[in-house]
Amino acid sequence: MRRVVRQSKFRHVFGQAVKNDQCYDDIRVSRVTWDSAFCAVNPKFVAIIIEASGGGAFLVLPLHKTGRIDKSYPTVCGHTGPVLDIDWCPHNDQVIASGSEDCTVMVWQIPENGLVTSMSEPVVILEGHSKRVGIITWHPTARNILLSAVLCGVDWTRCCSSVDMIASHHCDSF
Numbered sequence: 001m002r003r004v005v006r007q008s009k010f011r012h013v014f015g016q017a018v019k020n021d022q023c024y025d026d027i028r029v030s031r032v033t034w035d036s037a038f039c040a041v042n043p044k045f046v047a048i049i050i051e052a053s054g055g056g057a058f059l060v061l062p063l064h065k066t067g068r069i070d071k072s073y074p075t076v077c078g079h080t081g082p083v084l085d086i087d088w089c090p091h092n093d094q095v096i097a098s099g100s101e102d103c104t105v106m107v108w109q110i111p112e113n114g115l116v117t118s119m120s121e122p123v124v125i126l127e128g129h130s131k132r133v134g135i136i137t138w139h140p141t142a143r144n145i146l147l148s149a150v151l152c153g154v155d156w157t158r159c160c161s162s163v164d165m166i167a168s169h170h171c172d173s174f
Helices: 156-162
Strands: 039-041 045-050 056-062 075-079 084-086 095-100 104-107 123-127 133-139 146-149 164-166
Touching: 039 084, 045 084, 056 084, 056 095, 075 095, 075 104, 084 133, 095 146, 104 133, 104 146, 133 156
Parallel strands: none
Antiparallel strands: 039 045, 045 056, 056 075, 084 095, 095 104, 104 123, 133 146, 146 164
């Protein structure tokens, strides 16, 4: 009897470990579990949600800064609860939004060359949620439109009313 061998287009693909000077090392990634990624990347920066005492924080690292990250590296910290989600604005590489367990959304303006000192003053603080903000996302084609959502835990059709669309928020610093 003749056996049929399935051909795979990946049979000659092999992985190779990345060198230490080409990756990020010694970052205290957050252990808060939520249905979102712990990092966000744009053409200039990578932002990573980290463990922080006294509230939520995240790192903003230039893409070219690889290797070991010092524990005293500047952070973006302004939330009173752990940060659950972050997202870069698709129209401006210096603008990032963060959502937290403290029921707020904050929009941050990152300096052109990255952080030199820790940042604790956001450009905009958006309040209005009664529960922790778990999802943050920018509109992919319309400028300055940010979607934030909470999880009700009861029924998704009821939760749809708690999704806030922040439209027509024009800020000159965006």
